[in-house]
Amino acid sequence: MARMFQSSGTDYCTVIIVGFKTKINPDVILDDLKQNVSKHPRISSKLAEDGTRWIKTQVNVEDHVFVPDIDPDEIGDQGDKFVDDYISRLTMLPLDRSRPLWDIHILNVKTSDAEAIGVIRSHHSLGDGMSRMSLIMACTHKSSDPEALPTIPILKRRENVSHGLRNTGWFLSSMFAIYATVRLIWNTIVDFLLLLSTVLFLKDTETSLKGGAEAESNAKRFSHRIVSLDDVRLIKDIMDVTINDVLLGVTQAALSRYLNGAHDETNENGGTSRPVLNNIPCNIRVRAGVLVNLRSEIGVQPLADMMAKDSKCRWGNLINIVVLPLSIGSETDPLVYLSKAKSTMDQKKNSLHAPILYLIMSFIVSVFGAKTGAALFNRLLLSTTAFISNVNGPTEEISFHGHPIAYIAPSVYGHAQALLIHFQSYADKMVISIAVDPTIIPDPHKLCDAMEESLKSMKIALLGKGLLINEQVSVRVNNMCN
DSSP, rough: OOOHHTTTTTOOOEEEEEEESSSSOOOHHHHHHHHGGGGGGTTEEETTOOOOOOEOOOOGGGEEEEEOOOOHHHTTTTTTHHHHHHHOOOOOTTOOSOOEEEEEEOOOOOSSSSSSEEEEEEEEEEEEEHHHHHHHHHHHHHOOTTTTTOOOOOOOOOOOSSHHTTSOOOHHHHHHHHHHHHHHHHHHHHHHHHHHHHHTOOOOOOOOOOGGGGGGTTTEEEEEEEEHHHHHHHHHHHTTTTTHHHHHHHHHHHHHHHHHHHHEEEEETTTOEEEOOOOOOOOOOEEEEEEEOOSSSSSSSOOHHSSTTTTOOOSOEEEEEEEEEOOSOOSSSHHHHHHHHHHHHHHHHHHHHHHHHHHHHHHHHHHOOOOHHHHHHHHHHTSSSSSEEEOOOOSEEEEEEEEEEEEEEEEEEOOOSSSSEEEEEEETTEEEEEEETTTTOHHHHHHHHHHHHHHHHHHHHHTTSSSSHHHHHHHHHHHHHH
């Protein structure tokens, strides 16, 4: 995958925006890099011109760390805008391929969510989101215990066979096994037919979210919104779905709200808000490329385990893309988006589309070259509207050498889509990170507003159905507003 990610037409870079609760001491960053950068083979290597191998090199960390001279009085209360503009300009500056493909930018600027910002930019060929998160956790410690490493979140895949079916006789168990196998094969065949159609001719409806080939080279703008992870878990538990189901449901509701061009109308008694416009065309087709982790061990793993030879959760780009249809409409009940999200996700989970496609793409790159693989990958992205990813982060607040971290907001640029949505959990927070092509989507903050409002509306809908007590939802909604 590294060869494909660095080839012409798929020059993807990741941006991890880290908000700190204190001002950043650049000397601390430099000292740590000087001591540890050589220990990581990818971080201390440059990619060969043909993208086939990594070449170990001497790293001068001063060439990779940038600390612009910033006058706080000149910026005033426009810290958020300064950071947004700075990172947007970065997307137009290519990484120096004669060096290891990463750099760090230290912005001691106060924003609405942090006292200072660190921007970690790197080429996607270095590794996927899970690889990068394992590196961040290896470099940090718990804020509550500066001597302890962060707790690795433990994730388990959901079992497809219920305990009730396990305890049935051999006949019913055999029938279920046959049904599950047939369903798996059928879903895989359908997914591959849809994938082939997407590469050849099936394109999304042209909307105010859809980008094109020009989006790859356009500057990007980034925005994020921090919501309560407890709110997401609350909806998950009540509706008996997964966190990914909730996030996809919120995304569908938010994009529907945005495309609908709706504004909210609230009654005089402070009741619930409702959309007053309906501008969504019939039979609209909006799909997203969703990243799937192909490792047998899901979730973030210790860095040492990922770097070990023959590791089942090894470092790199062990990911693939699944095309997910998004339900876009004008539903009066936001929980409908959640139920549709669960149905879609269940179908994709019962399919071998992602691992088989990974093997096919690896074969194409090996036999026909990275350019051919990249061309097919780009055809897929050009036909879809958005890109969605979710990475689990630390379960408690972490610090980097005495610098407590307020939030982590990852994103990517270089794609053909005009809209990229990344979800990043961190302690008790869920960070919604959005990247857009401003020529297509002028204001990413409106999308963040829509995401937050959609999550809030789901909780209010649960209250209306009697599934939440009023005091419980009021406290949570007020926490979001604050």
